[in-house]
Amino acid sequence: DTGVSQDPRHKITKRGQNVTFRCDPISEHNRLYWYRQTLGQGPEFLTYFQNEAQLEKSRLLSDRFSAERPKGSFSTLEIQRTEQGDSAMYLCASSGRTGDSYEQYFGPGTRLTVT
């Protein structure tokens, strides 16, 4: 299967702990995105990579959040000192370098619960 994969699928952590999520995009895609979705809301853009360069960070991404995409392949999203308000579904998407649609393909998401 060549879809977007995310790991872990579920994470329960205590407030104050650090967590890291991984996203593996579709292999030929050079663009990678992170979104956050809270219950009953639409996904909100967090950050965007083109190859290994992080080109935009939303103001939703506080200093406790950091994302990387070494070598332009997989990406990680780390949340330090988690807070209960960080509980959400974290979605990763990727899109390819050709075509006009920039259609994004979404992974299954990582559901984070902070207790």
Added chain:
Amino acid sequence: ELKVEQNPLFLSMQEGKNYTIYCNYSTTSDRLYWYRQDPGKSLESLFVLLSNGAVKQEGRLMASLDTKARLSTLHITAAVHDLSATYFCAVGSGTYKYIFGTGTRLKVLA
């Protein structure tokens, strides 16, 4: 700043009926996407609309885009229970970012 609104937020309809979901957006864009999301699941792509007047159909769903009115519609024909889900529109912002609507939670009653 681009804002995307959907209505209705909730829709309960009988099987066999028709209905339309509306997606309005605040600034110019010629890229609009519709996704379906089942509870606890990720987003499934339904339609990609890239130009004014674009119309696409798949089964009982048909989507259209009017860039001048900044409006897209998702029309449901003869609804069936399997269509129960949350539907999101997303508008392309710049060359890469999506701004999502608030979602429409559809429940089709037997």
